[in-house]
Amino acid sequence: MAHYKTTNSKREQFQRYLENSGVLDTLTKMLVALYEEPEKPTSHHLGVATQENPEIELLCLELAEMKEKYEGTVEENKKLKAKLAQYEPPQEEKHAE
Missing domain, CATH: 1.10.287 (Helix Hairpins)
Known part of the structure; x- marks a missing residue:
C-alpha cells in the first residue's frame, strides 16, 4: 500500500x-x-494529402513532365559535351610562372 x-x-x-x-x-x-x-477538416488524417484533390493531381503530372524534360536535357548535354570534345584540342594545364 x-x-x-x-x-x-x-x-x-x-x-x-x-x-x-x-x-x-x-x-x-x-x-x-x-x-x-468554423472550418473543420474533412479527413481524420490531419495534414495528409489525398489524391482526390485535383490540384495535387495536376502538380503530380507537372512534376512527372518536368522530370522527363530534365532527363532529356541531361542526355542532350552529355551528347553535346562529347561532340564538343571531338572538335576541341585537349586542354593543357597552364602553370603559373
Missing part, C-alpha cells in the same frame, strides 16, 4: 505543478479554440 500512496502523491504533485504553471489552462483554451473553429 505504501507504493500506491507514493505513486498517487507524485501524481498529485505533478497535477498541481501543471495547474500552477498554467499548462492545463493553456491546453484547455487551445482545445476550445480548435473545437470552435
Whole structure:
C-alpha cells in the first residue's frame, strides 16, 4: 500500500505543478479554440494529402513532365559535351610562372 500512496502523491504533485504553471489552462483554451473553429477538416488524417484533390493531381503530372524534360536535357548535354570534345584540342594545364 505504501507504493500506491507514493505513486498517487507524485501524481498529485505533478497535477498541481501543471495547474500552477498554467499548462492545463493553456491546453484547455487551445482545445476550445480548435473545437470552435468554423472550418473543420474533412479527413481524420490531419495534414495528409489525398489524391482526390485535383490540384495535387495536376502538380503530380507537372512534376512527372518536368522530370522527363530534365532527363532529356541531361542526355542532350552529355551528347553535346562529347561532340564538343571531338572538335576541341585537349586542354593543357597552364602553370603559373
